Amino acid sequence: MEQLLELKNVSAGYDKNIVLSDVNMKVFDRDFIGVIGPNGGGKTTLVKVILGLLKPLKGEITYCVNTRNFIGYLPQINKIDSKFPITVYDVILSGLMSQNQLITSFNKLDKQKADELLEQTGITHLKKKPIGELSGGQMQRVFLCRALISSPRLLILDEPSSFVDNKFEHELYGLLHDLNKQMAIIIISHDVGTITSYVKTIACVNRELHYHQSNIITEEQLADYNCPIQIITHGHVPHTVLEHHH
């Protein structure tokens, strides 16, 4: 498989506070990596480093793909201003921002792609709506479309299932499964029970990165990784197992 990017001894943080230390990671084409870890463990920070939004304090990142923008990204929290005067359609097209269509207007193909994505995520009827009139889950779908419209080689989703209902969450994983035939996917989720049944490999981030080359992970391993997350069972049916009641 073709390598997409590599992190070598990367340490990162904010104002000299190290949040991630000595991360080594390679991402290959068609990878499907589930990233888990406690709140504040550094998952979002890792994504920011990969996206080039946060400069590492140490170490280096190498991108092995030549296209200017090969990563599609769905952010975790949207600090987005819901009263901003923009329509759903424009938000989706903004995913093409780094392709040179900025000055000229979008061509037929782009618009067709946008319409397809609207259809796939079931929000065609919202196309012309201002974003202020959407619910949290609908907004999340719009952001998924925005991440996908550039046909990225790598798709990064930071907790995509927050806000979305069970039905769409299920559809989302189905969609990701199909998309994985064309692109690598990194998905951050706290729903370990569900993601382990879809992803190919698991990474645990808790200041350090422990990359586990399979989707099977046991409680002992989590303990070794210093990754305080309970549960773990497996199966082909997505399910969530709650921690034990006392």
Next chain:
Amino acid sequence: MYLTPSSNIIIKPFMEQIIELFRYQFFYNAFFSALLASIACGFIGTYIVARRIVFISGGITHSSFGGIGISYYLGFNPVLGAAVFSILSALGIEYISKKTEVREDSAIGILWSMGMALGIIFIFLTPGYSPNLMTYLFGSILTVNTTDLLLMALNTLIIVVFFLVFYRIILYISFDEEFARAHKVPVMLFNNILLIMVALTIVLSIRVVGIILVISFLTLPQTTANIFTKDFKKMIGFSVLFGCLGSFSGLIISYYANIPSGASIIFSFAVIFIVAKVLKELTLSIHLKHQ
């Protein structure tokens, strides 16, 4: 619409009177400065409102008064001093809030009052001639000269071309700066260029409505536009429209009622806003009844 003969008689001389007014150079200048300010503020104001940087713009406006004061003291053209001060404070606010511990709104507050204080000190230190403070604080559209007009035309042209060419970048950066940065868009560069445009538009509009009232020119037509549309592009269009409507009627009211033009223009904006809001509510309730 059916016009009775009598209303025709009233309207016709009124239109003729207005056309008469254009024979005067001062009115001609005033009219065109109002037009140019409406266009420039329509674009820049929409950006300011959409991005929620109204308070920054207020800071830029007031700090420019320091530039005006210093220019008087040193004998420069006040527009030049105001432009330098407003650009420096625009970039200064950005720098202070991003690179230091000082919070953005505090930085704005400090520059805001510091500029005003400097302005007053230097105007009082200037020997002999003391300029009419009211002119700067509340505007004097009837004293706009040809140089002002040319500068405004140039500024407006640059803004319109810039927005037409980079419309999508401007929209995307304003909407989600981090996403734009992840796509390797030169966000800092665009932010700074736009801030400079904000500063220059403010300085050139001070002539029309004055330091204290400029912020309304950048927010009232936009807020009115926002009643009818939630689309950035259309909001610019409507803002220009409402800006023209308000500033022309304000200009004429000020001429006939002999009141300061800045105030009558802003007052017109407010009236248009209220009328628009009421109309919108009415159509909404009629719509609901018919369902």
